[in-house]
Amino acid sequence: xxxxxxxxxxxxxxxxARLITLVENNEPDAVESMRQIHRYTGRAQIIxxxxxxxxxxxxxxxxxxxxxxAEGKKVGIIAIDPTSPFSGGALLGDRIRMTxxxxxxxxxxxxxxxxxxxxGLTSALYDVVEILDAAGMNVILIETVGVGQDEVDxxxxxxxxxxxxxxxxxxxxxxxxxxxxxxxxIFVVNKADKPGVEQTVAELESMLDLVSNVERRTPIVATSxxxxxxxxxxxxxIVEHQEYLKRSKIFDRRRxxxxxxxxxxxIRKRLMDFIFDxxxxxxxxxxxxxxxxxxxxxPYSAADEILGKILK
Amino acid sequence: xxxxxxxLVAKPGLDGHDRGAKIVARALRDAGMxxxxxxxxxxxxxxxxxxxxxxxxVVGLSLLSGAHMTLFIDVALLLKEMKMDDVxxxxxxxxxxxxxxxxxxxxxxxxxxPGTPVEDIVSYIKKNVKR
Numbered sequence: 001x002x003x004x005x006x007x008x009x010x011x012x013x014x015x016x017a018r019l020i021t022l023v024e025n026n027e028p029d030a031v032e033s034m035r036q037i038h039r040y041t042g043r044a045q046i047i048x049x050x051x052x053x054x055x056x057x058x059x060x061x062x063x064x065x066x067x068x069x070a071e072g073k074k075v076g077i078i079a080i081d082p083t084s085p086f087s088g089g090a091l092l093g094d095r096i097r098m099t100x101x102x103x104x105x106x107x108x109x110x111x112x113x114x115x116x117x118x119x120g121l122t123s124a125l126y127d128v129v130e131i132l133d134a135a136g137m138n139v140i141l142i143e144t145v146g147v148g149q150d151e152v153d154x155x156x157x158x159x160x161x162x163x164x165x166x167x168x169x170x171x172x173x174x175x176x177x178x179x180x181x182x183x184x185x186i187f188v189v190n191k192a193d194k195p196g197v198e199q200t201v202a203e204l205e206s207m208l209d210l211v212s213n214v215e216r217r218t219p220i221v222a223t224s225x226x227x228x229x230x231x232x233x234x235x236x237x238i239v240e241h242q243e244y245l246k247r248s249k250i251f252d253r254r255r256x257x258x259x260x261x262x263x264x265x266x267i268r269k270r271l272m273d274f275i276f277d278x279x280x281x282x283x284x285x286x287x288x289x290x291x292x293x294x295x296x297x298x299p300y301s302a303a304d305e306i307l308g309k310i311l312k
Numbered sequence: 313x314x315x316x317x318x319x320l321v322a323k324p325g326l327d328g329h330d331r332g333a334k335i336v337a338r339a340l341r342d343a344g345m346x347x348x349x350x351x352x353x354x355x356x357x358x359x360x361x362x363x364x365x366x367x368x369x370v371v372g373l374s375l376l377s378g379a380h381m382t383l384f385i386d387v388a389l390l391l392k393e394m395k396m397d398d399v400x401x402x403x404x405x406x407x408x409x410x411x412x413x414x415x416x417x418x419x420x421x422x423x424x425x426p427g428t429p430v431e432d433i434v435s436y437i438k439k440n441v442k443r
C-alpha cells in the first residue's frame with residue numbers, strides 16, 4: 001500500500017483532503033490509492049440530504065452531525081454547491097452553517113462544486129464517499145445542491161435519502177411529486193417554527209395515500225433547527241429505515257446499485273478523457289486512414305476496431 | 313485533468329463586516345476559482361482546520377477590526393505548524409501601510425487595501441499560487 005492510502009485508513013485529515021483533490025481533478029495519481037482503499041470500505045452509513053433551495057439543508061446537517069457525534073460516531077460531510085457553467089468557478093458556502101464542527105477531530109467536512117455534472121451531484125462523489133468510508137467515518141452525510149424536480153441521482157449513492165421541504169411551498173408539493181417524491185425514504189418538513197407546517201404535512205400525507213406500495217409508508221418528520229425540535233425523532237426514523245433496509249434485503253440491492261453507478265461513472269470518465277484527448281484520438285484514427293483510403297478497411301470496421309481498443 | 317484553484321476566504325476575529333470578503337469571493341468565483349467562504353467570527357484553529365480539510369491553495373484573510381497583527385499572524389503560524397507551507401496566504405481590509413512589512417515577514421504574501429481592483433487580486437493569485 002502506498003503512503004497516502006495507509007495514512008487515509010488511519011484517518012489522517014491532510015491525506016484524506018489530498019486524495020479528494022486528486023479525484024476531483026481527475027488526476028491519474030489518484031487511481032492507485034483508490035484501488036488500494038476499496039477493501040477498507042463498506043462500513044459507513046450513507047445519508048443523502050436533498051431538497052429545495054433554502055430549505056435549511058446545511059443547518060439540518062449540522063444538527064444531525066451533532067447528534068451522531070453525541071453517540072460517539074465519526075461523521076463525514078460532503079456539501080455540494082453549483083459550479084457556474086460560465087466561469088467554471090463556484091462559491092461554496094455550506095460551511096457557514098457548520099462552523100462549530102470545524103475544530104472537532106471526529107468530523108471531516110468537504111465542500112465540492114458540481115463541476116458540470118447534472119443531477120445535483122458531482123462526478124467525483126462516488127470516490128469521495130469511498131475515501132471517507134475507508135478513513136473510518138461511521139456516518140457520511142451528503143448535501144446535494146438545492147434541487148427542483150428531477151435532480152434525484154442521490155439515490156444511487158445514499159442508503160437513506162432525506163427530502164427536505166419547508167412550509168408555505170403550497171402547490172410546489174404537487175410539483176415535486178414526480179421526482180423527489182419517489183426518492184424520499186424520509187420526508188423532512190424543516191423550519192417547522194414557521195406557519196403552514198400542518199398544511200404541508202397534510203399535503204404530503206395525501207400524496208402518500210395515493211402510493212400503492214404499502215410495504216413501508218414514508219415517514220414525515222417536522223423539524224425546527226431554530227427551536228431544536230424534531231432532530232431526535234428524525235434520527236430514530238433514520239435508524240428505523242436502516243433496520244428496514246437490512247431486514248428487507250434492500251440494503252444489498254442499494255449497495256449494488258451504487259457500485260454499478262460508480263463503475264459506469266468511471267467508464268464514462270475514461271471514455272470522455274480519451275475522446276477529449278484530441279492528440280491521442282487523432283493518433284489512433286490516423287492509423288486507420290491509410291487503410292481506409294486503400295479500401296483495405298471500411299470506416300465502420302475501423303470505428304469498431306478503434307472502439308474495441310479503447311474499451312479493452 | 314481539470315485543476316482548479318481552491319481559495320478559502322475567511323474572516324478571523326470579532327469583526328462583523330464581510331461585504332468586502334464577499335465581493336472578493338464572488339470575483340474569484342467569476343475568475344473560475346472554487347471559493348469556500350467560512351462566515352464570520354472564525355478562530356485561527358477553525359480557519360486552519362478548514363484549510364486542511366478543503367485542501368485549499370490559497371487562504372485569503374479579511375479583517376477590519378485592527379487585530380490583524382495578532383490574528384493574521386496566528387493563522388500564518390498555525391498553517392506553518394501544520395506543514396501547510398505550500399498555501400499562499402493573502403490579506404485584506406483596513407491594514408495600515410506600516411504594518412504590511414511585519415505581516416509579510418510573518419508569511420502573509422500580499423496585503424490588499426481598500427480600493428484595490430478585484431482584477432489585481434485575481435491576477436496576483438494566478439501568478440503566485442504555489443501548487
